[in-house]
Amino acid sequence: QVTYLGKVSTTGMQFLSGCTEKPVIELWKKHTLAREDIYPANALLEIRPFQVWLHHLDLKGEATVHMDTFQVARIAYCTADHNVSPNIFAWVYREINDDLSYQMDCHAVECESKLEAKKLAHAMMEAFKKTFHSMKSDGRIHRNSSSEEVSHELESDDG
Numbered sequence: 001q002v003t004y005l006g007k008v009s010t011t012g013m014q015f016l017s018g019c020t021e022k023p024v025i026e027l028w029k030k031h032t033l034a035r036e037d038i039y040p041a042n043a044l045l046e047i048r049p050f051q052v053w054l055h056h057l058d059l060k061g062e063a064t065v066h067m068d069t070f071q072v073a074r075i076a077y078c079t080a081d082h083n084v085s086p087n088i089f090a091w092v093y094r095e096i097n098d099d100l101s102y103q104m105d106c107h108a109v110e111c112e113s114k115l116e117a118k119k120l121a122h123a124m125m126e127a128f129k130k131t132f133h134s135m136k137s138d139g140r141i142h143r144n145s146s147s148e149e150v151s152h153e154l155e156s157d158d159g
Contacts, residue, residue: 001041001061002089002109002120004054005031010092010106015077020090023106028084031110045089045109047123048072049130052091054109072131076104078124080117087111089120 005027010019044055044063052070055063070093078091090108097103111117 001057002043002045002111002116003031003041004043004056005088005108005110007093007105007107010104015092017079019077020079020092020106020108021083024082024088024090024108025084027106027108028088041112043109045120047120047127049127049134052124052127054107070107072124072127073135075124075128078121080121081114085110086114087117089117091124 005024008023008026010023041061042057044053044057046053046055050072052072052075054068054070056066056068058064070091074094074096076092076094078089080086080089082088082090087110088108089111090106093105093107094102095105109120111120
């Protein structure tokens with residue numbers, strides 16, 4: 001269980017270490033200003049090959065019908081251990097608009113601990129690897145990359 005901090009559009013095409021710091025600080029500030037008391041977990045994040053599910057929870061902590069789905073192949077970057085809080089896990093997602101243009105959004109969740117945030121980063125890295133391997137073996141990816149280049153591209157930066 002996590003607390004979903006929200007999303008904010010981000011710019012750029014190069015996603016390197018530190019690229020989520022500014023968006024995470026913005027989301028963290030909005031979150032800390034909005035809460036009057038300790039904010040309970042409001043979502044359940046489930047990372048699987050091909051898809052990440054963010055189940056929204058009601059005030060009783062039960063899953064609602066509202067769920068956000070993210071395709072792993074469209075996640076450009078993920079990381080844990082931000083300066084503002086080591087408990088934050090964030091990912092950059094390529095959202096495709098109705099007119100087929102796209103935008104890059106940084107999503108962030110607050111976890112119960114730094115260890116939980118790092119576990120999510122490692123789970124996302126495994127999902128990347130499984131998704132990429134499957135897409136390559138299905139013929140959906142036609143690149144002649146060495147396995148070292150591929151594993152480097154799919155590594156998460158978890159601090």
